Amino acid sequence: MEIDPFIFRLSIFILSIFVGYYVVWSVTPSLHTPLMSVTNAISSVIIVGAIIAALAGTSESIFNTSSIFGFIAIILAAINIFGGFLVTHRMLQMYKKKKDKKK
Amino acid sequence: MISANLAAIFYLVSGILFILALRGLSSPDTSRQGNYFGIAGMIIAIVVTFLSIGNFSTSLVYVIIFLTIGGAIGAYIAYKIPMTAMPELVAGFHSLVGLAAVFVAIAAFLNPAAFNLGNVGDIKLASLIEMSIGAAVGAITFSGSIIAFLKLRGIMSGAPITFSGQHILNLILGVSIFVLIFYLCKNQSTNIFWTVITISFLVGILLIIPIGGADMPVVISMLNSYSGWAAAGIGFTLENTALIITGALVGSSGAILSYIMCKAMNRSFVSVILGGFGAENSTDNKKESKDQKPVKSGNAEDAAFLMKNASSVIIVPGYGMAVAQAQHALREMVDKLKKNDIKVTYAIHPVAGRMPGHMNVLLAEANVPYDEVFELEDINNDFANSDVAFVIGANDVTNPVAKTDPKSPIFGMPVLDVEKCKSVLFVKRSLSPGYAGIDNELFYKDNTLMLFADAKKMTEDIVKNLD
Numbered sequence A: 001m002e003i004d005p006f007i008f009r010l011s012i013f014i015l016s017i018f019v020g021y022y023v024v025w026s027v028t029p030s031l032h033t034p035l036m037s038v039t040n041a042i043s044s045v046i047i048v049g050a051i052i053a054a055l056a057g058t059s060e061s062i063f064n065t066s067s068i069f070g071f072i073a074i075i076l077a078a079i080n081i082f083g084g085f086l087v088t089h090r091m092l093q094m095y096k097k098k099k100d101k102k103k
Numbered sequence B: 001m002i003s004a005n006l007a008a009i010f011y012l013v014s015g016i017l018f019i020l021a022l023r024g025l026s027s028p029d030t031s032r033q034g035n036y037f038g039i040a041g042m043i044i045a046i047v048v049t050f051l052s053i054g055n056f057s058t059s060l061v062y063v064i065i066f067l068t069i070g071g072a073i074g075a076y077i078a079y080k081i082p083m084t085a086m087p088e089l090v091a092g093f094h095s096l097v098g099l100a101a102v103f104v105a106i107a108a109f110l111n112p113a114a115f116n117l118g119n120v121g122d123i124k125l126a127s128l129i130e131m132s133i134g135a136a137v138g139a140i141t142f143s144g145s146i147i148a149f150l151k152l153r154g155i156m157s158g159a160p161i162t163f164s165g166q167h168i169l170n171l172i173l174g175v176s177i178f179v180l181i182f183y184l185c186k187n188q189s190t191n192i193f194w195t196v197i198t199i200s201f202l203v204g205i206l207l208i209i210p211i212g213g214a215d216m217p218v219v220i221s222m223l224n225s226y227s228g229w230a231a232a233g234i235g236f237t238l239e240n241t242a243l244i245i246t247g248a249l250v251g252s253s254g255a256i257l258s259y260i261m262c263k264a265m266n267r268s269f270v271s272v273i274l275g276g277f278g279a280e281n282s283t284d285n286k287k288e289s290k291d292q293k294p295v296k297s298g299n300a301e302d303a304a305f306l307m308k309n310a311s312s313v314i315i316v317p318g319y320g321m322a323v324a325q326a327q328h329a330l331r332e333m334v335d336k337l338k339k340n341d342i343k344v345t346y347a348i349h350p351v352a353g354r355m356p357g358h359m360n361v362l363l364a365e366a367n368v369p370y371d372e373v374f375e376l377e378d379i380n381n382d383f384a385n386s387d388v389a390f391v392i393g394a395n396d397v398t399n400p401v402a403k404t405d406p407k408s409p410i411f412g413m414p415v416l417d418v419e420k421c422k423s424v425l426f427v428k429r430s431l432s433p434g435y436a437g438i439d440n441e442l443f444y445k446d447n448t449l450m451l452f453a454d455a456k457k458m459t460e461d462i463v464k465n466l467d
Helices: A005-025 A029-055 A065-094 B004-026 B028-053 B058-080 B083-110 B125-153 B166-187 B190-208 B213-238 B241-264 B269-274 B283-290 B300-308 B319-324 B327-339 B358-365 B376-385 B455-465
Strands: B312-317 B343-348 B373-375 B388-392 B423-428 B448-452
Touching: A005 B004, A005 B213, A005 B241, A029 A065, A029 B004, A029 B028, A029 B058, A029 B083, A029 B213, A029 B241, A029 B358, A029 B373, A065 B028, A065 B058, A065 B083, A065 B358, B004 B028, B004 B241, B083 B125, B083 B190, B083 B213, B083 B358, B125 B166, B125 B190, B125 B213, B166 B190, B213 B241, B213 B269, B241 B269, B300 B388, B300 B423, B300 B448, B300 B455, B312 B327, B312 B358, B312 B376, B319 B327, B319 B358, B319 B455, B327 B343, B327 B358, B327 B455, B343 B358, B343 B376, B373 B376, B423 B455
Parallel strands: B312 B343, B312 B388, B343 B373, B388 B423, B423 B448
Antiparallel strands: none
């Protein structure tokens, strides 16, 4: 009997949880705020679903109920992607070592 | 147009880049590079999506327009937001991820053919379950984050809102979501799908309103986790590896942060979720002790004198510093102290502030080098050998009661051993108890000098007196 592809996705999912577990424990506590903002940004990769939905409209009806939800989701996710990465970048720029600023 | 297999490999690459983005945060030196990895992963995912659909009609133009609009709004917010507003910004962003997940699920439900999930009224069973779970978790994340946002922003009172039967109501609603999803699978009814989403919105609100202000670090981490699980649910629906990997990463990241925060308060996750902490035990406790014990209070001059004659000073910042925006004044004060060859370090309790790492960001903003800032376990032994502890805006996290009184609600919580310092300067507006609703014994110790003022104002006055 063949294995359902769902099982493969489930395996990826569970292994990723383990990867996440070990990677996140190694994050230094002083960077916990940037961690939250960057996880925010990357979880907006959900935009791929929004793009699929938005592009599903035909050339006669670009905007149907389904694609409109897609378009709105694109805006929401894009706010997060740009906002999340940029604010993380802004924060990380501020973390400086002692010797950087002396002299 | 590229094949589905090739696209899947690119999605895997972007998933790996996201792992590296988080990995970079293990030290400030590698963190900036990590952020670029994250951006690269995102660009790959988006471009591959365009290529794999291969639909370059007018729709694409609109997609780009909407992407640009969202991007511009996001960039504008990212540049304008003050660092003190970071907790509400993160809560706001969580709500957007949640809502985006809901919308993608709705779009997939209404037009399953576009996602290869079957046809309207005949969606594959597994996909239907995945998308309803994704939508439900997304909806809870959305409305919960909105409440958290309103509380953090001060639009809504930070006090816990409780009513009788609250937990039973939540339980019933939670169970009904599962029951409805079960029926949804049987008859594919659109109405049931909408009902699931509506109830989930309601659950999100009910879940967060009983949780008070200082438990916000847990709430934010928890919502962070939920947004990840919602993304993973949608990832299963779309059979998209990047989304599944990311969802798992973010979900476990938020869960770990919630765990760290709960541990730092010595509270169980369940008790935080049930909420109501600090609502009922506040009144009787503070009255009896308030006027009995003598308190020594001083002014900026006394504080400046004490610190000038010290050889080492430890600064303990808390939420009050963020509220008063005192971090820059504080830095100025420390600079003056350092000129007099006084050793200055910062001690940060994990739950200081309103989100994990809140204080570290504010200090970094004020140009405090990160190697002068220490976590609780790394610095706690140093208090005994230091001359002055300068507590600014922190309260419960310094309360020695947590170590001595088993009856206290915060007993067992790890606290900073501030009282072991030769002298303690405590900047606070009044003697009112902190969030836990209990009196801080530290106020009445012989070696404590209370400085009653706004944190920023007091720090500025001390700076003047240090000249």
